[in-house]
Amino acid sequence: MSEPVSAATREAYPAGLLQLVEDGVDVVAIDADLSVSTMGYQFGDKHPSRWQTVGVAEQNMVGIAAGFAAAGKTPFIASFASFLPGRCFDQLRTSVAQPKGGLSVKVVASHGGVTVGEDGMSAQAIEDVALMTTLIPFDVIVPADYEQAKQAVVAVGKTQKPSYVRTGRPKVAGIYTTDYRFEIGKADMLRPGTDVTLIACGVLVGVALKAAELLANESVSARVLNMATIKPIDREAVIAAARETGAIVTAEEHQTHGGLGTAVARVLVETTPAPIEFVGVDRYGTSGKWDQLLDYFELTPARLAQAARDAIARKR
Amino acid sequence: MSTALSAAVSVDELKDIAKRVRADIVRMVHAAQSGHPGGSLSAVELGVALFWNHLRCDTANPAWPARDRFVLSKGHATPFYYSVLAERGFFSTELLSGFRQLGTPLQGHPSMNAAPGIEMSGGSLGQGLSFAIGQALAGRLDSLDYRCFVLMGDGELNEGQCWEAAMAVPHFGLGDRVIAMVDRNGIQNDGFADTIMKTHPAEMFRGFGWKVIECDGHDMAAVDAALTEAKRPADQPRCIVAHTVKGKGVSFMENNPGFHGKAPTADQLVQALAEIEAGL
Numbered sequence: 001m002s003e004p005v006s007a008a009t010r011e012a013y014p015a016g017l018l019q020l021v022e023d024g025v026d027v028v029a030i031d032a033d034l035s036v037s038t039m040g041y042q043f044g045d046k047h048p049s050r051w052q053t054v055g056v057a058e059q060n061m062v063g064i065a066a067g068f069a070a071a072g073k074t075p076f077i078a079s080f081a082s083f084l085p086g087r088c089f090d091q092l093r094t095s096v097a098q099p100k101g102g103l104s105v106k107v108v109a110s111h112g113g114v115t116v117g118e119d120g121m122s123a124q125a126i127e128d129v130a131l132m133t134t135l136i137p138f139d140v141i142v143p144a145d146y147e148q149a150k151q152a153v154v155a156v157g158k159t160q161k162p163s164y165v166r167t168g169r170p171k172v173a174g175i176y177t178t179d180y181r182f183e184i185g186k187a188d189m190l191r192p193g194t195d196v197t198l199i200a201c202g203v204l205v206g207v208a209l210k211a212a213e214l215l216a217n218e219s220v221s222a223r224v225l226n227m228a229t230i231k232p233i234d235r236e237a238v239i240a241a242a243r244e245t246g247a248i249v250t251a252e253e254h255q256t257h258g259g260l261g262t263a264v265a266r267v268l269v270e271t272t273p274a275p276i277e278f279v280g281v282d283r284y285g286t287s288g289k290w291d292q293l294l295d296y297f298e299l300t301p302a303r304l305a306q307a308a309r310d311a312i313a314r315k316r
Numbered sequence: 317m318s319t320a321l322s323a324a325v326s327v328d329e330l331k332d333i334a335k336r337v338r339a340d341i342v343r344m345v346h347a348a349q350s351g352h353p354g355g356s357l358s359a360v361e362l363g364v365a366l367f368w369n370h371l372r373c374d375t376a377n378p379a380w381p382a383r384d385r386f387v388l389s390k391g392h393a394t395p396f397y398y399s400v401l402a403e404r405g406f407f408s409t410e411l412l413s414g415f416r417q418l419g420t421p422l423q424g425h426p427s428m429n430a431a432p433g434i435e436m437s438g439g440s441l442g443q444g445l446s447f448a449i450g451q452a453l454a455g456r457l458d459s460l461d462y463r464c465f466v467l468m469g470d471g472e473l474n475e476g477q478c479w480e481a482a483m484a485v486p487h488f489g490l491g492d493r494v495i496a497m498v499d500r501n502g503i504q505n506d507g508f509a510d511t512i513m514k515t516h517p518a519e520m521f522r523g524f525g526w527k528v529i530e531c532d533g534h535d536m537a538a539v540d541a542a543l544t545e546a547k548r549p550a551d552q553p554r555c556i557v558a559h560t561v562k563g564k565g566v567s568f569m570e571n572n573p574g575f576h577g578k579a580p581t582a583d584q585l586v587q588a589l590a591e592i593e594a595g596l
Contacts, residue, residue: 028457049457052488060446060480067450067464070428070436072381073457075450090440091477095447099428099437 004174009149009167009202010110014042016153017076021047025157028068029076030054032061037169038078038110058083062091062105069096069103074157080116081109081125081166089131092162102137102162108153112142112166113253114281114297115203115290124285125166130258132164133231139163139184140231142252142260144205145175148228151182159184166202168253170290173206175226185229187237193223196308197241197248201227201260204251204279204299211304222308233263235271242272247311249277251304256280275314277307325368327537331595333403334364334536338565338592340399340412346585348416351424354575355469356396358501358533358560363400365539366465366497370547375405378432384462385451387436389444390469390499391425392577398422398431406433442475444468445496449484452493463547467497471504473515479524485553486525495546496521496555499533501562507573521555533558565592 017040020027027047033056035041044051054061061077061084068075077084084107085092096105114124132140139156141163143149149167156163175190190205191212200208205226212222223245225237241248248268250261256278268274281297288296325333337360345351367373372384388397395415402409411431414420421430425439436447448464455462472478485494498517502509509515518528527550531542539558546554562576563569566588569580580588 028454052453054480054484055487057477057480057484059442059477060449060484063443063446063477063481064450064453064484066436067447067452068454069450070447071451071454071458073454091443091446094437094440095443 002178004177005146006171006174007146008169008171009143009146010039010169012146012149013078013108013110013153013167014039016150016157017043018046019150019154020157021050025074026072027076027157028073029078030061030065032056032058032079034079037080038108040078058087059091062088063095065105066095066099066103069105070099074104074106076106076108078108078110080123081112081128082123084109085128085131086125093135096162097135097137104160105162106156107164108167109164110167111169113168113202114285114293115168115170115253117169117290117293118287120287121284126255126281128166129230129254129260133258133263137161138231139229141184141229142166142201143228144202144226145172147174147176147178147180148182151180152228155182155184168203172203175205185232185234187234188226189223190226191222191224193221194245195221195247196312197223197225197245198251198304198308199225199227199238199241199248199260199264200251201230203253207294207299207301208251208304210301211308214301214305215308220308220312227260227264230260230263233267235267238264238267239272242268242274246315247275247308249279249304249307249311251279251299253299254280255282275311277311279304279307327540330364330368330536330540333368334360335592335595336403337364337396337399339589340403341395342566342580342585342588342592344395344399344412344415345579347413349579350416351395351579352392352577353395353580354503354562354569354572355390355499355501356393357564357566357569358562359393359396359467359499360564361534361536361539362467362497362499362558363396365536365543367400367404369540370543371465372462378406382460382462385435385448385464387444387448387464387466388426388438389466390441390472391438394422394424394426397426401431401433407431441472442477445478445481448494449481449488449490452490453488455493463493463495465495465497467499470498470500470502470509470515470517471512473498473517473520474513482521482524482526489551491551491553492549494553496526496553498555498557499560500557501560503562503571503573503576505576518557525552526555527552528555528557530557530559533560534564567591
């Protein structure tokens with residue numbers, strides 16, 4: 001068993017594509033003039049006939065992918081999450097989500113959330129999960145580290161439905177080794193706990209693990225769930241968390257409206273009402289280094305720990 | 317291999333089929349009391365010449381991998397599209413009477429594979445040419461020589477995505493695989509195209525590197541010849557700009573923006589069918 005790889009989750013994209021080709025999946029990949037950042041070019045270098053760039057034209061890219069899927073290929077498309085789905089939501093709806101109950105187009109959007117950093121608010125996608133979860137056939141996945149992201153790319157490449165995978169720009173600490181097996185729709189309990197559950201995705205998973213350490217210092221036992229799949233959400237894991245810990249905190253690099261927190265809250269009110277606190281990004285951003293921005297938006301272990309105390313205080 | 321094309325159908329026969337399609341269109345829109353007759357009637361000759369004389373297809377095997385693809389990008393022209401598919405034999409003409417009604421496979425805008433021959437969903441304009449590029453690139457990867465024909469409206473060309481796709485077709489060298497057809501009827505939803513948003517389809521496609529073939533879109537022989545020319549092997553992609561009349565064949569619909577998306581009354585239906593039969 002190797003050590004977990006610390007790398008940006010976007011670096012896992014070409015690795016996952018190469019794995020899919022090795023596994024015999026008829027993959028094609030398309031970029032829209034950001035392949036140096038999405039890392040799609042690395043796949044193109046290895047498989048030039050399977051890779052296209054369409055220039056700065058996200059709408060066209062989505063349509064082309066739909067055509068590929070209709071002709072039996074497994075197309076992946078990549079850009080920044082601010083443009084994909086931001087620039088082409090209607091194309092994702094009309095050309096991908098609706099035909100035949102969903103054409104098998106795989107969207108891998110990099111630079112999700114505020115940790116895109118210095119490019120500022122226009123580049124910081126905090127709406128993408130909300131948009132993509134409304135497209136009925138889509139699975140929506142926000143991996144937490146390189147290994148999970150790679151396995152998520154491989155996993156969606158082997159389904160017959162459309163999928164959205166959000167990756168990030170900054171290098172993040174590795175969590176999983178190559179022994180890990182990602183499953184769409186399955187949360188991972190990274191730390192057991194009995195007083196409260198921190199449910200996070202993406203970059204916030206590492207933050208939640210640190211928050212659990214802080215809480216442990218005050219004898220609060222915090223469970224940590226990595227809820228990489230926002231849709232379909234792992235209802236059983238949420239219900240168990242509510243039953244067994246009685247208080248929930250969600251944490252995401254996204255608006256609290258329409259993201260992970262909303263999905264978790266729905267499961268709670270439908271099944272197991274429990275106090276819940278939402279940590280996310282509910283204002284537009286600014287430039288800065290990615291770790292400075294996590295502080296600026298209070299996406300920190302201290303903030304999550306406080307949210308946990310608040311949720312615990314509301315228990316009956 | 318399944319039959320690609322039956323023997324060429326004569327222009328006189330094509331004209332008879334066109335009459336049937338026009339009658340289907342007004343009947344369908346009347347029965348549904350909704351739908352888009354104007355831009356359906358303008359496209360009839362394009363569709364009939366294409367489906368009977370040029371599109372390589374097998375109605376008994378609509379998923380035949382080597383078939384030519386037809387993409388209705390101006391997705392509101394479903395009365396025309398469904399009639400052509402039914403009259404060509406993809407499905408029963410009896411289905412046409414359920415157009416736009418609860419539970420029908422023939423929705424107001426096309427839903428991919430809901431009925432045999434429907435290649436793509438539509439209704440949000442500007443998306444067909446991009447879809448055809450993907451299909452054409454896949455065909456090239458798979459060493460299949462099918463073509464993708466895309467029917468667009470001139471109002472639709474307001475959508476920016478059309479031009480993202482128009483620049484990509486020559487860039488990807490898809491001249492022999494993607495053929496665009498513009499139904500240049502000069503009217504869009506809110507009125508005459510020249511007042512809503514003036515476009516110059518021929519000049520614009522030429523500017524994007526296409527060879528443009530202009531024709532009278534209601535002269536069946538001319539449309540048939542334009543399609544023959546568009547299919548000649550060449551690197552440069554071809555766009556047929558067919559000059560048409562919105563509502564063609566029904567006097568009170570012709571060149572009338574009011575019938576872009578409006579159904580005829582019972583009396584108007586009787587008049588329309590008589591005029592279509594007389595070959596106005």
